[in-house]
Amino acid sequence: MSESIVDNTPLFELDAGIDVDATPEQVYAVVSDLPRSAEWSPECLGGEWITGEPATVGAVFRGENLRSESVVAWAPLIRGTWFTEARVVAAEPGATFRWMMLSHAQEDQESVWGFDVAATESGSRLIHHFRMGKATAGIRKIVADLDEAERVKFINEWTAKLESDLDVTLKRIKDVIEKH
Template sequence: MSTSIVDSTPLFELNARIRIEASPEEVYSVVSDLPRSGEWSPECQGGEWIGPPAQVGSVFRGENLRADDVVGWAPLVRGTWHTEARVVAAEPGRTFRWMMLSHAQEDQESVWGFDTEPADGGACTLVHHFRMGKATAGIHKIVADLDEEARKRFIEEWTAKLAGDLDATLARIKRVVEAG
């Protein structure tokens, strides 16, 4: 039995960074306000907290939108769909991370987050990261009917898409935070 690329661990592990002319605490107050994510995310249009906001254990229900041309050949969810995530780290001025939940409300090895690091002159460096250990049920569904070459192509193109999304998100957060 051969191993597929989707059996790799981690399947995805990316990060990007940007300098922002604001304190780590100011930046944290923005990035931990997930309902505002529509202001900076290429896919998440915002959403709402289910219960108390922005603390470990809090659940966020996000509304997402994906265009038809995003890895257009792959059988991805298009248009609007919803996700839920649970906050797994919330340290004001330092780190904010959330884990995606399956439709059965189970943890998935799919974690997004932000870390802030103090920088010279009262500024900070914001690091945005994403790690998927084992492939989620969603990834398995996407690649189920693809041969191994198409699976490799999908992982390659999805990695590039994720890298672009991390960079775009950081640039938009920088504009939001620095505009006050």
Template sequence: MTSIIENSPLFELRADIHVAAAPSEIYAVVSDLPRSGEWSPECQGGEWISGAPAAVGSVFRGENLRSEEVVAWAPLVRGVWHTESRVTAAEPGRTFRWMMLSHAGDDQESVWGFDIEPAEDGDGAVLVHHFRMATATAGIHKIVADLDEAERAKFIDEWTSKIAQDLDATLGRIKTIIEAA
């Protein structure tokens, strides 16, 4: 029997929101990863550790914080931890994406991003936030290593819900920040 962890993509989610601002204004905010603590439920911000800020190939070191309540029964990293990611797309006014790196600095098929699309009414733009994990990362494998298949399915279901909530929360916060400026 194949495990749910072998599904590809393992996660693929997106959310969108209308923002009353020009695509260039939206892009300037979402590509400023050190500011992500202002809108992310988990990433508290961080710093660029190589390359020009927000340029393709540049690496960002993020500081993250996860509470005990998040999928409380699962063996997740709790408290503060750090991640590194590499920018994979940076098209001002259109798209900004980054790929999570393993602890060894290798690419993982775990990509976060924002796309900015014209609003149908011509006023402002639609900001799309998305996440795709094509194959389970080393971190996911570690989380589910001691879980039986029913627990693995429960974890994937609850983690999918958590990501969906985080995407929505992030977009709401970004909209508020941009429209208040």
């Protein structure tokens, strides 16, 4: 079996940043409140903490998500509403908040989303990042019946979608925080 683009490690490693007129503690209080993510996420409609103390390491969040038909429209993606579960892997108030996506069998996946925040002269710098080391079972299922050229096209288009999602998320978070 020849190597495929989906065998690259990391498969995705992206980040984006924005300046926010608020303290790192104020920014952290918002971004670590995952049930509020519908206010800023292009896909997550919010959700609920299902185990553990909310927003602490080890807590598990069940998110409700919605993907439109237009997102990488040609690819065999989940459309409409679906649910995910993620476990908090870093929670340092005023500094870092990260969560790892879990498989349907509740196993860790190398798919980690997060925020880092640091003080600046005028407020905070918020960095939103995503890293997928090895391709998840979901990515492998999406590309299973694609030839290598289609796999490359999918990874390139998905990378562009993720980059856009990071930017949109940051702009919306900035709006949420600065309007309060």
